[in-house]
Amino acid sequence: MILCVSALATLTGFLAAQDQGPINGPGQPVAKPKQPADASGQPADQAPIPSQYKRNPDAGPMPTFKSDVDIVTLDVAVIGPNGQFIPQIPAGNFRVLEDNVPQQIRKVDMAQAPLTIAMVVEFTEIFQRLYSGVWFQTQQLVWTFANSLKPEDYCAVITYAMKPEILTDFTTDKRKIQEALQQLTIPTWHEANMFDALVDTADRMSAIEGRKAILVITSGIDTFSKLTYDQTRKKLQEAGVPIYAISLMGLQRELMGSEPIGLLQADNELNTFAKETGGRTFFPKFQGEYPSVFNDLRQTLGTQYVITYSSSNKAHDGTFRKIKVELVDPNGKPLPIKDQKGKPVKYAILTKSGYKAPREVE
Numbered sequence: 001m002i003l004c005v006s007a008l009a010t011l012t013g014f015l016a017a018q019d020q021g022p023i024n025g026p027g028q029p030v031a032k033p034k035q036p037a038d039a040s041g042q043p044a045d046q047a048p049i050p051s052q053y054k055r056n057p058d059a060g061p062m063p064t065f066k067s068d069v070d071i072v073t074l075d076v077a078v079i080g081p082n083g084q085f086i087p088q089i090p091a092g093n094f095r096v097l098e099d100n101v102p103q104q105i106r107k108v109d110m111a112q113a114p115l116t117i118a119m120v121v122e123f124t125e126i127f128q129r130l131y132s133g134v135w136f137q138t139q140q141l142v143w144t145f146a147n148s149l150k151p152e153d154y155c156a157v158i159t160y161a162m163k164p165e166i167l168t169d170f171t172t173d174k175r176k177i178q179e180a181l182q183q184l185t186i187p188t189w190h191e192a193n194m195f196d197a198l199v200d201t202a203d204r205m206s207a208i209e210g211r212k213a214i215l216v217i218t219s220g221i222d223t224f225s226k227l228t229y230d231q232t233r234k235k236l237q238e239a240g241v242p243i244y245a246i247s248l249m250g251l252q253r254e255l256m257g258s259e260p261i262g263l264l265q266a267d268n269e270l271n272t273f274a275k276e277t278g279g280r281t282f283f284p285k286f287q288g289e290y291p292s293v294f295n296d297l298r299q300t301l302g303t304q305y306v307i308t309y310s311s312s313n314k315a316h317d318g319t320f321r322k323i324k325v326e327l328v329d330p331n332g333k334p335l336p337i338k339d340q341k342g343k344p345v346k347y348a349i350l351t352k353s354g355y356k357a358p359r360e361v362e
Contacts, residue, residue, distance in 0.1 A: 070314065072098075075111065075211060075242065075278065076305040076325055077350040083280075083296040085303055086337070086347060089327065093335050096309055097324040103309045111306040114152040116170060116212040118201050119145070122219055123159040123184060124192045139181045141217060141246070145294055146177045150302075159184065160197035162224075194218055195225035195232040198273065202239035213242045213279065213301055219249050220266030229269060233276065238320060238356040242279040244301075245270040246293060278352040300350070311357075318359030325351050 074096070078086045091108035119142055146155055154170040157180055167180035198216060205212055227235070236243060247270060249263055267283070274281045280300060282293045313321065327335035327349065337345045 070310055072103075072309055072311055072323075072355060073209075074307040074309075074323065074325065074351050076307055077278075077300050078305070078327070079300065079348050079350065080337075081346050083300070085299045087303070089305070093327050093329070094305070094307060095326045095328045095332075096307060097326070098311055098313065098321050100322075100324075101312060103312060106308045106310060108308075109306045111211055111304045112302065113211055114154065115149070115301055116154045116205070116208055116210065117149070117301070118156045118158055118170075118205060118214050120158045120160060120164070120197055120201055120214055120216040120218075122161075122192055122194065122217065124161045124190060139184070141248075141290065143178055143181055144290070145215070145297070147174055148294060148298060149174075157181065158197070158201060160193060162191045162193060164197040164200050191224040192219065192221050193225040194220070194222040195227045195229065198243065199227055199232055199235045199239075202236055202241045202243075205241045206239040211301075211304065213244055215244045215246070215297070216270075217246045217248060218270070219263075220245070220247050220270045221262060222266075222269070233272060234320075236273055237276050237353055239277075240352050240355050241277060242350075242352065243273045243277045244279040244297065245274055245281045247281070247283045276353040278350045280350065313357070316358045316360040318357055320354055320356050322354040323352065325349050 076094075078089060080086055087110070091105070094105060094108055096103040096105060121142055142157065146157070149155055151172060154172055155174075155177060156170045157167040157177055158164050159167060167183070168176045171177070194216070198214065201214055205214070222229075225232070247267065249266075267281075270281050273279070280296070282296070284290055284293050307325065311321070327337075327347075329335050337347055339345050
């Protein structure tokens with residue numbers, strides 16, 4: 001399908017996104033400036049990576065960390081009705097509101113930089129009991145997605161039951177991911193503490209700058225987390241790491257012939273986490289749907305707009321600031337996107353719902 005954006009721009013097609021460069025001009029993505037290194041070889045102004053997530057020394061360069069507290073960077077995906085990325089939207093058509101105040105955008109780039117992703121996988125007895133053979137299929141699901149990542153993408157695999165367990169830290173070596181998955185056979189814990197696992201992972205990734213995401217493969221059920229649902233929402237919003245979720249209970253629901261209340265609640269919670277962090281949720285019912293889910297994930301994660309602005313609110317008060325990204329025409333009205341036949345096309349803008357402002361250290 002070929003789309004157009006009113007009279008301002010013509011979108012050559014959803015799938016063309018894979019071949020696009022930065023929208024402000026041709027060329028490669030802007031390289032991050034190198035920082036002077038200390039004796040250990042790490043840039044002197046960077047925070048250390050948590051010990052649980054240390055990267056292999058032979059795995060390539062590590063991610064950089066935020067230094068300018070007033071600069072806000074947003075990863076933004078504009079997707080069409082079939083979940084496909086919409087490319088070639090001019091920078092001038094983006095509008096960012098922070099606490100309903102329009103912000104001055106510095107630049108809008110098309111990002112195809114390396115991705116840092118943590119795959120958080122439920123590994124519990126309840127999962128195994130509800131869906132016979134689910135862990136074997138989950139292993140295949142995790143490995144298939146990990147194997148589809150680009151060579152320069154970093155990936156960590158974390159399972160959770162009573163508490164999260166890191167199977168392999170961030171690495172570009174896909175063999176380590178495969179070896180870690182093969183070590184797991186039969187789950188021994190009944191509890192599925194999803195809230196705790198998501199917050200723990202998001203907290204550890206919050207300082208990492210650049211394109212990052214959490215992919216949680218789960219039933220969506222939380223049984224015994226220390227954190228409540230509301231506490232989890234708040235902490236995930238503040239961490240600013242997009243949550244993408246694949247629920248593996250679709251087939252079970254088909255077999256039940258109904259929608260149990262517990263699963264409906266789980267769906268709502270996953271949808272909320274994803275929406276408020278700028279991610280997406282998927283609810284495949286059959287294994288044959290996984291290829292399309294992977295394709296959507298690769299498109300959404302593989303190419304994004306990166307919007308950079310300097311917040312007009314210079315108060316370093318540690319408050320949470322709400323963000324909204326819109327597409328507008330020169331008159332400030334919603335930007336229409338139409339197909340070749342002139343029919344309006346619905347689109348969604350995915351980005352985090354806000355961020356926590358820095359706090360002055362007295």
